Amino acid sequence: MASSVGFLCIIITMATMNILAGASNQYKVGDAEGWQLPDVNNTDVYKIWASKFTFYVGDTIVFEYKNDSVAKVDKRGYYHCNETSHGSMFKDGHTVFLLDKSGFYYFVSGDLDHCRKGQRLMIEVKDQQLPPSIAAPSVSPRPSAAVSWFIPSFGTLKALEALMIVASCGPYLA
Ligand SMILES: *[C@@H]1O[C@H](CO)[C@@H](O)[C@H](O)[C@H]1NC(C)=O
Ligand SMILES: *[C@@H]1O[C@H](CO)[C@@H](O)[C@H](O)[C@H]1NC(C)=O
Ligand SMILES: *[C@@H]1O[C@H](CO)[C@@H](O)[C@H](O)[C@H]1NC(C)=O
Secondary structure (H helix, E strand, O other), X not given: OHHHHHXXXXXXXXXXXXXXXXXXXXXXXXXXXXXXXXOOOOOOHHHHHHHOOOEEOOOEEEEEOOOOOXXXXXXXXXXXXXXXXXXXXEOOOEEXXXXXXXXXEEEEOOOHHHHHOOOXXXXXXXXXXXXXXXOOOOOOOOOOOOOOOOOOOHHHHHHHHHHHHHHHHHHHHO
């Protein structure tokens, strides 16, 4: 009896910790197609892709490409396809960007002709919402974070989680 209560206690504590941390998602830009020059009849492919998701602070997006590049630019660079030299340009074929604050993000191919032909991405990133109640965590595909200003590293979180389990579950496990 004591051990099953203890087990339940661990589960609840871990679930609570995960909700506090906010589950962050990683999105692969373009899904299976990845990051490439769009088909001439499908130049809105990255607009359509971006419209499928709601991005939150803490999420990451990954660009996968071959013989191409990606650069984070400002709004003007995105609309005019002319400012790749002002941002940092990546050519490694697998580029991950952390969406660390809310607002609009703009990315283009470093090949400006590709950019003009639709290989550019604009996304809006939103702040995490306060959960309705931390006391009654619901199992949703995207739990919200209570503290968007505190995004602890995975390691910190696991250590904290272990501490919380010992603190709140110790009496049941004894
Ligand atoms: C694009 O659309 C035009 C007209 O519908 C068609 O003739 C052409 O083959 C299409 N091109 C590609 C690459 O699908
Ligand atoms: C790589 O990209 C450049 C510029 O778009 C193009 O000229 C070249 O042919 C490409 N090479 C390969 C192997 O696809
Ligand atoms: C890009 O184009 C816009 C509009 O023509 C211009 O105002 C801006 O100065 C250009 N930026 C660069 C870096 O050339």
